[in-house]
Amino acid sequence: xxxxxxxxxxxxxxxxxxxxxxxxxxxxxxxxxxxxxxxxxxxxxxxxxxxxxxxxxxxxxxxxxxxxxxxxxxxxxxxxxxxxxxxxxxxxxxxxxxxxxxxxxxxxxxxxxxxxxxxxxxxxxxxxxxxxxxxxxxxxxxxxxxxxxxxxxxxxxxxxxxxxxxxxxxxxxxxxxxx
Numbered sequence: 001x002x003x004x005x006x007x008x009x010x011x012x013x014x015x016x017x018x019x020x021x022x023x024x025x026x027x028x029x030x031x032x033x034x035x036x037x038x039x040x041x042x043x044x045x046x047x048x049x050x051x052x053x054x055x056x057x058x059x060x061x062x063x064x065x066x067x068x069x070x071x072x073x074x075x076x077x078x079x080x081x082x083x084x085x086x087x088x089x090x091x092x093x094x095x096x097x098x099x100x101x102x103x104x105x106x107x108x109x110x111x112x113x114x115x116x117x118x119x120x121x122x123x124x125x126x127x128x129x130x131x132x133x134x135x136x137x138x139x140x141x142x143x144x145x146x147x148x149x150x151x152x153x154x155x156x157x158x159x160x161x162x163x164x165x166x167x168x169x170x171x172x173x174x175x176x177x178x179x
Contacts, residue, residue: 017100028070039067052083054124117155127171
């Protein structure tokens with residue numbers, strides 16, 4: 001089973017994510033140096049299911065995503081996967097990792113990110129509950145042109161027509177207002 005990024009990687013992660021020339025390959029190489037063995041589909045799926053239910057202190061999602069990109073790991077990008085991505089914390093030590101991934105990983109951005117407007121979440125993992133800094137992430141990506149403002153606005157309005165609880169729907173309303 002692969003190893004998640006944690007505090008022992010902070011300095012190297014900050015260097016990669018914080019420089020303009022940092023790449024997904026750099027992150028993947030760091031992950032490969034630290035892992036005992038690569039992720040297999042079953043263990044990655046179990047970890048995604050855990051992250052889809054609750055947040056954690058380690059970043060399993062990035063490690064798993066990099067294994068998909070560079071090691072041939074194949075996973076379904078279903079609701080569990082989307083919720084595991086939502087649980088990816090924006091920590092004080094590494095505030096830009098989410099932005100970095102979404103800027104550099106076109107497939108993640110175009111085929112997974114937009115589903116955050118479709119998947120409600122629950123318990124610890126939702127845009128509202130688990131980590132309210134997702135709004136700052138989206139605003140930063142709109143500001144730098146990574147995400148199209150009109151598409152985010154449209155997705156917020158579409159999310160508000162879904163049958164989400166009012167508590168969870170509030171995130172989309174606040175996001176729309178912030179834009």
